[in-house]
Amino acid sequence: MEDKEEKKISAVVIRRLPRYYRYLGELVENDVQRISSKELSEKMKVTASQIRQDLNNFGGFGQQGYGYNVKYLYDKIGKILGVNEPHNMIVVGAGNIGRAICNYSDFSKRGFVIKGLFDNNKELEGKEIAGVGIYSTDKIKDFIAENHIEIVALTLPKAAAKEVASVVVEAGIKAIWNFAPVDLNLPPDVIVENVHLSESLMRLSYAIANNKE
Amino acid sequence: MEDKEEKKISAVVIRRLPRYYRYLGELVENDVQRISSKELSEKMKVTASQIRQDLNNFGGFGQQGYGYNVKYLYDKIGKILGVNEPHNMIVVGAGNIGRAICNYSDFSKRGFVIKGLFDNNKELEGKEIAGVGIYSTDKIKDFIAENHIEIVALTLPKAAAKEVASVVVEAGIKAIWNFAPVDLNLPPDVIVENVHLSESLMRLSYAIANNKE
DNA sequence: TAGATTGTTAATCGATTAACAATC
DNA sequence: TAGATTGTTAATCGATTAACAATC
Numbered sequence: 001m002e003d004k005e006e007k008k009i010s011a012v013v014i015r016r017l018p019r020y021y022r023y024l025g026e027l028v029e030n031d032v033q034r035i036s037s038k039e040l041s042e043k044m045k046v047t048a049s050q051i052r053q054d055l056n057n058f059g060g061f062g063q064q065g066y067g068y069n070v071k072y073l074y075d076k077i078g079k080i081l082g083v084n085e086p087h088n089m090i091v092v093g094a095g096n097i098g099r100a101i102c103n104y105s106d107f108s109k110r111g112f113v114i115k116g117l118f119d120n121n122k123e124l125e126g127k128e129i130a131g132v133g134i135y136s137t138d139k140i141k142d143f144i145a146e147n148h149i150e151i152v153a154l155t156l157p158k159a160a161a162k163e164v165a166s167v168v169v170e171a172g173i174k175a176i177w178n179f180a181p182v183d184l185n186l187p188p189d190v191i192v193e194n195v196h197l198s199e200s201l202m203r204l205s206y207a208i209a210n211n212k213e
Numbered sequence: 214m215e216d217k218e219e220k221k222i223s224a225v226v227i228r229r230l231p232r233y234y235r236y237l238g239e240l241v242e243n244d245v246q247r248i249s250s251k252e253l254s255e256k257m258k259v260t261a262s263q264i265r266q267d268l269n270n271f272g273g274f275g276q277q278g279y280g281y282n283v284k285y286l287y288d289k290i291g292k293i294l295g296v297n298e299p300h301n302m303i304v305v306g307a308g309n310i311g312r313a314i315c316n317y318s319d320f321s322k323r324g325f326v327i328k329g330l331f332d333n334n335k336e337l338e339g340k341e342i343a344g345v346g347i348y349s350t351d352k353i354k355d356f357i358a359e360n361h362i363e364i365v366a367l368t369l370p371k372a373a374a375k376e377v378a379s380v381v382v383e384a385g386i387k388a389i390w391n392f393a394p395v396d397l398n399l400p401p402d403v404i405v406e407n408v409h410l411s412e413s414l415m416r417l418s419y420a421i422a423n424n425k426e
Numbered sequence: 427t428a429g430a431t432t433g434t435t436a437a438t439c440g441a442t443t444a445a446c447a448a449t450c
Numbered sequence: 451t452a453g454a455t456t457g458t459t460a461a462t463c464g465a466t467t468a469a470c471a472a473t474c
Contacts, residue, residue, distance in 0.1 A: 014419055018412035022394060049443050056457060064456040065450040081415045082422030096313035103309040112414055150421055174424055175417045191420035193413050199231035200406050201325055202294045204388045206227055207404035208363055209295030211387055249431060262467050269433060277432040278474040
């Protein structure tokens with residue numbers, strides 16, 4: 001239907017978008033009306049050039065001589081990020097991380113609504129965590145269809161994560177939030193956002209080991 | 214004492230190191246003796262050139278005509294990453310994520326030992342989670358000194374995270390694992406590894422919103 | 427030795443920064 | 451209008467890929 005987008009926006013730009021959104025959100029909270037790329041660049045410790053280049057990937061949101069209207073820009077970036085409308089998600093794996101995600105209320109504030117938690121442990125079935133019902137893993141496919149699920153968080157051991165990934169992709173899921181320490185090799189139209197905590201920790205230990213200069 | 218390192222290794226290379234380590238670990242488990250950059254590149258879906266370039270930042274680990282000895286390379290990268298020796302850490306903030314980290318045993322397997330969990334809630338003091346003792350936040354400084362803590366994980370709301378960050382930096386901490394949705398502006402010799410789950414989720418919702426091609 | 431594959435230099439590609447004309 | 455700041459083009463910088471001589 002739409003065909004406006006011409007050139008693909010690079011992944012590094014997209015990675016920076018949520019950070020802009022966070023800073024702009026704070027400015028909105030503080031009732032700041034306008035900001036220039038220069039001011040924002042100082043706050044965020046990036047160059048003003050980069051901010052202007054990044055934003056101009058999506059259109060001219062500013063005004064010469066004035067800068068950017070904070071609320072307007074905030075809403076625009078929110079729309080680009082898709083946080084202007086709610087997204088239903090499920091969590092698969094009721095271990096520590098899975099339960100932590102269900103308990104973490106900040107996501108739902110941003111419109112990410114957890115509709116169910118799935119686990120193979122039959123004992124958990126029928127219970128709930130932070131108001132999220134727990135279901136058996138074999139019900140995933142139907143549940144996805146019936147509840148308009150868009151995002152699946154995988155908080156399972158790696159072998160199980162791979163299996164569940166292919167099941168939910170068959171069910172039409174295009175967005176996977178993967179906490180398992182494994183690369184899910186899925187079709188290119190399925191987007192995987194990895195949260196590899198062990199790798200994150202290793203970068204810290206690298207830094208400790210090499211900070212002796 | 215040491216002065217061997219000449220040119221600084223770029224951050225993008227370091228980000229890739231834990232992933233190499235993970236793949237090599239799996240090869241070790243499967244008793245694979247040797248691997249060429251070409252074979253590894255096919256597994257990891259990167260170019261062989263990149264692998265060779267990356268590794269050569271740290272020295273020649275391979276052998277012409279043969280490739281790389283898997284176990285040797287695995288150990289070398291482990292050493293570079295600093296996972297050859299244990300690192301003591303504490304977690305500050307006994308909320309969902311803090312508790313999940315304490316419960317997650319994989320870290321200790323890799324030598325990251327959680328020595329304590331800190332929280333302002335006096336009710337929790339003296340209790341423990343997964344064998345990790347809970348202490349009052351005012352004891353942090355002494356605890357760091359007495360227990361040779363190297364890494365501090367911050368799993369607190371953003372204002373508290375900022376406060377605790379400056380306290381632990383005063384106590385000499387050089388590595389912070391930050392889960393709070395805020396940029397901790399700390400001296401350049403302090404390394405911060407951010408885990409911003411909300412930003413990660415927003416990249417997924419971006420992908421959903423822009424996957425209609 | 428011949429074949430294979432590294433280590434490394436050179437070429438390409440993409441991302442960042444600088445500069446400035448357009449314009450509010 | 452004059453001053454400010456964007457949007458955008460051009461210059462620079464760094465990262466990736468290609469190519470190949472060195473060598474096991």
